[in-house]
Amino acid sequence: MARPFKRRDFLRFATLAAAAPIFEVKQLHGIDFILQNSPTPQKYLIETMPGGVALFDYNNDGLLDIFFVNGGKIANTLHVPENFERANPRYWNRLYRQNRDGSFTDVTEAAGLARAGNGNYGMGVAVGDYDNDGYPDLYVTSYGKNVLYHNNGDGTFTDVTAKAGVRGGGWSVSAGFFDYNNDGHLDLFVTRYMDWDADRNKICGGDWHTYCPPAAFPATTCLLYRNRGDGTFEDVSERSGITEKKERALGVAFADYDDDGFTDIFVSNDGMQQYLFHNNGDGTFRECALEAGAALTSDGKGLSGMGAVFQDYDNDGRADVIVTVLPRELYGLYHNDGAGAFSYQSLETGLGALTSGSSGWGVGLEDFDNDGWKDLFVAQSHVLDNVEQIDASLRYKELPLLALNRKGRFERADSGLTTPVAARGAAFGDINNDGWMDVIITTLGGPPVLLLNRGGGGNHWLSITLRGTHSNRDGYGARVNVNGQTRFATSGGSYICANDKRLHFGLGSMEKAAVEILWPSGTKQVLKDVRADQFVEIREPEHS
Amino acid sequence: MIQLLLYVWLAGQSATSDAMQHLLAGLDARKKHQVELEIAEFGKATELDPSMADAFANLGAAYMEKHDYSSAIGPLKRALDLSPDLPVAHQLLGYALLSLGYAAEAIPHLERVGAQDALGIAQIQTGQLDEAVVNFRGALAKRPNDPDLLYYLGRSAGLLSKNAIDTLLAIAPDSARAHQALAENYFVLRQMPQAEREYKEALRLRPDLPGVHLELGQVYANSALWPEAEQEFAAGTKLQPGNAEATYRLGSALLQQGKVREARQELERSDSLKPEMPETLYSLGKAASLAGDTAAAEKAWVRVIELEKETSLAAQAHFGLAGLYRKQGKIAEAQQQMREFQRLQGAIGPPRSE
Numbered sequence: 037m038a039r040p041f042k043r044r045d046f047l048r049f050a051t052l053a054a055a056a057p058i059f060e061v062k063q064l065h066g067i068d069f070i071l072q073n074s075p076t077p078q079k080y081l082i083e084t085m086p087g088g089v090a091l092f093d094y095n096n097d098g099l100l101d102i103f104f105v106n107g108g109k110i111a112n113t114l115h116v117p118e119n120f121e122r123a124n125p126r127y128w129n130r131l132y133r134q135n136r137d138g139s140f141t142d143v144t145e146a147a148g149l150a151r152a153g154n155g156n157y158g159m160g161v162a163v164g165d166y167d168n169d170g171y172p173d174l175y176v177t178s179y180g181k182n183v184l185y186h187n188n189g190d191g192t193f194t195d196v197t198a199k200a201g202v203r204g205g206g207w208s209v210s211a212g213f214f215d216y217n218n219d220g221h222l223d224l225f226v227t228r229y230m231d232w233d234a235d236r237n238k239i240c241g242g243d244w245h246t247y248c249p250p251a252a253f254p255a256t257t258c259l260l261y262r263n264r265g266d267g268t269f270e271d272v273s274e275r276s277g278i279t280e281k282k283e284r285a286l287g288v289a290f291a292d293y294d295d296d297g298f299t300d301i302f303v304s305n306d307g308m309q310q311y312l313f314h315n316n317g318d319g320t321f322r323e324c325a326l327e328a329g330a331a332l333t334s335d336g337k338g339l340s341g342m343g344a345v346f347q348d349y350d351n352d353g354r355a356d357v358i359v360t361v362l363p364r365e366l367y368g369l370y371h372n373d374g375a376g377a378f379s380y381q382s383l384e385t386g387l388g389a390l391t392s393g394s395s396g397w398g399v400g401l402e403d404f405d406n407d408g409w410k411d412l413f414v415a416q417s418h419v420l421d422n423v424e425q426i427d428a429s430l431r432y433k434e435l436p437l438l439a440l441n442r443k444g445r446f447e448r449a450d451s452g453l454t455t456p457v458a459a460r461g462a463a464f465g466d467i468n469n470d471g472w473m474d475v476i477i478t479t480l481g482g483p484p485v486l487l488l489n490r491g492g493g494g495n496h497w498l499s500i501t502l503r504g505t506h507s508n509r510d511g512y513g514a515r516v517n518v519n520g521q522t523r524f525a526t527s528g529g530s531y532i533c534a535n536d537k538r539l540h541f542g543l544g545s546m547e548k549a550a551v552e553i554l555w556p557s558g559t560k561q562v563l564k565d566v567r568a569d570q571f572v573e574i575r576e577p578e579h580s
Numbered sequence: 581m582i583q584l585l586l587y588v589w590l591a592g593q594s595a596t597s598d599a600m601q602h603l604l605a606g607l608d609a610r611k612k613h614q615v616e617l618e619i620a621e622f623g624k625a626t627e628l629d630p631s632m633a634d635a636f637a638n639l640g641a642a643y644m645e646k647h648d649y650s651s652a653i654g655p656l657k658r659a660l661d662l663s664p665d666l667p668v669a670h671q672l673l674g675y676a677l678l679s680l681g682y683a684a685e686a687i688p689h690l691e692r693v694g695a696q697d698a699l700g701i702a703q704i705q706t707g708q709l710d711e712a713v714v715n716f717r718g719a720l721a722k723r724p725n726d727p728d729l730l731y732y733l734g735r736s737a738g739l740l741s742k743n744a745i746d747t748l749l750a751i752a753p754d755s756a757r758a759h760q761a762l763a764e765n766y767f768v769l770r771q772m773p774q775a776e777r778e779y780k781e782a783l784r785l786r787p788d789l790p791g792v793h794l795e796l797g798q799v800y801a802n803s804a805l806w807p808e809a810e811q812e813f814a815a816g817t818k819l820q821p822g823n824a825e826a827t828y829r830l831g832s833a834l835l836q837q838g839k840v841r842e843a844r845q846e847l848e849r850s851d852s853l854k855p856e857m858p859e860t861l862y863s864l865g866k867a868a869s870l871a872g873d874t875a876a877a878e879k880a881w882v883r884v885i886e887l888e889k890e891t892s893l894a895a896q897a898h899f900g901l902a903g904l905y906r907k908q909g910k911i912a913e914a915q916q917q918m919r920e921f922q923r924l925q926g927a928i929g930p931p932r933s934e
Contacts, residue, residue: 327918329903334866336899336921364804366836377906384870389837392804429772429803 057452058404058438059475059487066140067102069130071460073480074110075421079239079247081232082179083110084419085209085286088160088532089478091465092172094147095191099134100467100536102476103149104484105158105176106130114234118180122152129158129176138468148192149174149185156180160461160532164213164222166263168509177208177226177532186267202261202269207232212528214290214299215508216276216315218556221263222508225278225301227285231256244425250307255282258303262319277313277320284308287399287531289346291355291524292515294376297558299513302330304341304359310368312357314376330357330370330378339368343399343462343531348372348522349385349410350444355524358387360396360414360531363430367391367399367414386446387412390439393430395419398462398530402473406495406542408521409441413451415459415477415531433458436477436487457485465536471497471569473540496543496568498551505576506557510537513556518549543568599629606638610645618642626655633663640672649676667693678702697729704736709743712736756786760795767799775799788819794826801833809833817846824854832863840870858887862897874904895924 071087088105095101108120108127121127131147132140144150152158156178163172171187182204185193197203207229213222231254240248257279261269273279287304294300298315305311309332312325325331332338340362349356354372361367366388370378382388391414398415405411416434423430433456439446461478468474472489479485498518502511502525514525518541527537543549551563555576566572606621622639625632636659643652656673659666674689678698683705690699696719703712716733723729745761752758763778779796782789797812813830820826831846844867850860865880881897881904888894902917 327906327915329906332899334869334900334903336896336925373907379903379907383835383838384840386838389806392806392836427770427772429805 056490057450058489059452060490061453062486062488064132064140064484064486065138066135066142067132067484068142069104069106069132070126070483071104071106071478071480072109072127073107075481076110076112076114077245078112078114078237079241079245080110080114080234080237081230081247081253082157082159082207083107084247084421084480085229085460086157086159086480086532087461087478088158088177088210088534089461089463089476089484090161090163090174090527090534091463091467091476091536092163092174092527092534094131094172094187095133096171099136099469100465101134102132102140102484103161103174104130104132104478105161105461105532106152108152108157110157114237116233116235117155118157118234119154120157120180122154122156122158125150128152134467143191146191148194152176152178152183153181156183159208160210161534162211162213162224163527163534163537164224164512165509166213166222166224167267168221168504170509172510172537175202175211175213175224177204177211179207179232181205182208182211182226196267200267200269201271204228204259206256208259209286210288210528210530210532212288212290212526212534213510213512214301214526214528215263215513215556216260216299216301216321217262217319218298218507218513218558219263219265220504220506220508220557221265222510222512223263224259224261224269225288225290226259226261227288227303228256228258228283229286229306230254230284241426244422246420246422246426250284255284255308257281258283258285258288260321272319275319277322281311281323283311285311286342287344287359287529289344289357289529290513290526291346292513293346293355293372295354297556299556302344302346302357304339304344306340306342308338310339310341310344310357310359312378324376328376328378329373329380332380333366333368333382334380337365339365341368342395343397343414343529345399345401345529346526347401347410347524347529349401349412349441351409351521353517353522355522358399358401358412360399361391362395362419363393365392367396385444387439390437390446390448394434394437396437397460398477398533400462400464400475400530400535402464402540403441403497403521403542404438404473404489405440405493406472406497406544408519408542408544408546409443410521411441411449412439412446413437413462413464413475414439415462417456417458417460417480421458421480431456436462436475452487452490453485457482459485460531461533462530463533463535464530466499466538466540467536469571471499494545496545496547498541498543498549498566498568499571500539500541500551501537501571501573502539502553502555503573503575504555504557505578506559507555507576511553511555511576512537515554517552519543519546538571597629599625599632599635602628603632603635603638606635606642610642615642615646619646622655626658631662633659633666633669636662637666637669637672640669640676644672644676649679652676653680671695674698674702678705681705697732700732700736704732704739709736709740713740754785756782756789756792759785760789760792763792763795763799767795767802770802772799772803790820791816793819794823794829797826797829797833801829804836806833806836810837822853824850824857824860827853828857828860828863831860831867835863835867835870838870840867843867844871856883856887858884858891858893861887862893862900865897865900869900869904874908877904890924890927892924895921898924 086107090103160177162175171189174185186196211226262272284306301313303311313321341359343360357370359368366382371381395418396414401410414437438451458480472491475487504511549566553561602625609617625635636655640652640656659669670689670692674686677686683702696715700712700715759778759782766775793812793816800809810833816826827850834843847864865877868876884897898921905914
């Protein structure tokens with residue numbers, strides 16, 4: 037006999053009818069990684085800054101694998117030279133291979149990635165095929181020295197840092213591969229935060245000890261390495277003009293914002309103006325954020341810049357910038373007005389109202405609902421683990437921000453995560469190859485959180501893997517337009533993370549796509565009537 | 581000054597006795613800054629002529645110079661016994677007693693000579709706060725930039741305020757005003773949840789209490805809770821449509837949420853209620869700029885610069901104009917404004933973050 041329809045049932049259906057969360061929090065079978073940041077009463081600033089995550093297919097089996105950067109063990113009183121016990125498995129970085137059934141297997145040791153060096157407290161990761169051999173390589177940043185792992189193509193990696201000449205030093209944070217001189221070889225940019233070591237640590241705050249603000253320590257410079265094409269790199273930081281300005285750099289993102297054919301660099305700086313390095317096309321850069329209108333808020337105030345994304349949010353074909361910051365500021369949205377000029381539009385786009393009480397780290401502009409507009413996701417958490425004691429209106433652990441893009445205006449949506457976390461890194465990719473973009477976030481002292489896109493809704497999509505020939509094999513720096521939407525090919529951006537390098541486009545109701553690619557080599561390629569809902573690899577024409 | 585007064589006063593005295601010789605020797609020692617000799621000479625003068633009021637007064641003054649207030653009190657009191665109208669003795673005795681913490685005893689002497697500054701300090705110590713405020717105001721009228729006087733006026737007024745609030749909390753702890761007072765205290769201490777709770781209780785008891793919505797709105801604004809702040813500021817302007825500050829804050833809260841049209845309306849209204857307020861004009865310029873009305877934005881920001889000149893708000897206005905001119909393709913003007921912005925940043929430091 038049919039059960040009578042009760043009020044409870046109505047409420048259930050009413051709830052279902054309301055917008056369901058885009059993501060489902062998914063258990064990562066086989067992944068037991070815990071990000072060991074080792075907080076101490078000494079409040080060493082490095083403790084609150086890790087750790088990165090990369091989504092990449094290291095064995096080219098078509099499935100995204102996951103690499104996590106771990107922090108390290110911090111003694112309660114730390115002295116130079118620091119030892120972070122990275123030989124202890126608890127503090128290893130970890131590589132997890134995705135299996136066909138969606139589970140993961142820890143292959144860290146077998147891959148040769150087990151030991152990160154005892155003096156290195158891990159921060160972030162960049163992914164790129166720097167030697168164009170078809171296998172993605174890893175660059176891991178640290179407080180200490182950075183490590184370049186060459187992917188041998190047989191499931192193993194080799195530390196080639198010394199040979200390549202990219203050890204860095206100091207406190208590196210985010211990094212990214214890009215081809216600044218369009219020679220077909222991926223170069224490397226590394227942000228560095230400040231001139232700090234354990235012996236020069238300070239404890240700030242009054243009654244409550246806190247992590248110091250960045251201004252408590254001297255600024256430093258970023259690093260630019262030119263790929264010579266023979267497996268080695270040249271440090272061109274000074275010659276290129278990158279070191280002309282001191283920074284407190286955390287995030288970095290790449291795009292050709294002025295359509296001159298050369299990839300430019302946006303650097304998010306903490307507690308000061310943001311930097312935009314214009315690529316002059318002759319191997320040098322000129323920092324021009326202030327004159328371009330991408331340095332400060334509309335009130336002329338600096339930002340606590342942490343993560344950054346450099347993509348086109350309003351489908352006008354130009355790369356815009358979003359910078360994540362601390363509460364009481366608004367996440368900075370710099371709209372690219374064309375002709376090399378930006379305007380601060382955090383208020384007009386609705387982003388300001390969504391972000392003034394939050395702290396943002398990892399950030400991505402991805403079309404999560406495949407409607408043809410890139411949405412915004414931000415991993416959030418305050419920098420101070422005791423912020424509630426200092427300001428009761430703030431929270432250390434936060435929910436992430438998911439803001440759907442409604443034709444250029446952002447509206448808050450339910451991410452599906454209901455438990456606040458101390459999030460830092462966020463990487464974006466289609467982990468289960470279903471055509472819907474997923475997110476993985478790292479959390480201080482905790483396990484990663486996978487937000488798997490529920491999909492549905494009938495919208496179509498297209499995922500493009502670029503295969504450069506004259507250009508770098510990854511196609512980083514290419515400008516790809518699909519049905520009027522533009523993406524700048526990169527695995528960089530966010531904060532300390534590397535994203536799935538495949539370019540994802542939501543197509544809405546369109547079942548076919550027109551694809552236009554401007555390769556870093558200058559080659560233009562057009563594909564018409566590309567069927568929707570598929571993964572395609574597009575090879576750069578040998579002859580332009 | 582004390583020395584000068586004594587010289588003037590002594591000029592009219594006859595100098596015929598031995599005591600007078602010691603008195604003059606003491607004054608000579610004072611000129612040479614020989615305090616111990618002063619004390620010895622004035623002391624001998626008082627011994628030789630125990631009725632010589634000026635000798636006692638000078639002996640007290642010498643001890644005062646030595647900061648030996650305890651020793652000064654006896655001779656000064658004796659001088660006044662002998663000559664009750666001796667103004668210098670009253671003044672010095674008042675200072676000596678006050679220095680040793682005998683504020684109540686000092687007050688009649690200080691009143692006698694109209695020493696408003698010291699009198700005010702004594703009155704703070706005796707709890708005569710109303711009188712202290714009056715005396716500090718009087719003293720400040722003569723020495724408007726005296727840091728000590730400004731401090732003591734602030735302190736006495738603050739204590740007066742605290743006393744009134746303490747009384748309020750004691751006699752009417754459940755009143756709306758008591759909750760408002762507590763809320764204000766929490767706000768100053770940056771304890772926003774407690775401030776919010778007390779303001780809400782005040783409003784529950786007296787929903788039409790002027791100013792409380794404005795203050796509660798500022799609690800929310802301080803926590804970047806702009807929709808809540810907007811609601812309170814709107815309630816405040818409804819209660820007090822003529823309150824320019826509430827209207828300005830409502831406009832700002834709307835602006836923070838990107839509600840440009842509504843923000844502009846409120847800011848324009850605030851500007852009409854209280855014209856030429858730089859903060860209002862700056863926000864008005866920002867709202868106009870966001871609305872695409874570059875002429876209005878330019879006008880407002882130029883006026884801010886005229887009013888403010890070298891402040892951080894002027895720097896922000898220069899920055900706003902630079903962006904506006906850049907968008908209009910007026911590169912030279914944009915660069916000029918940016919130079920001014922950078923010059924002011926160098927002079928007054930970069931504008932603080934939100």
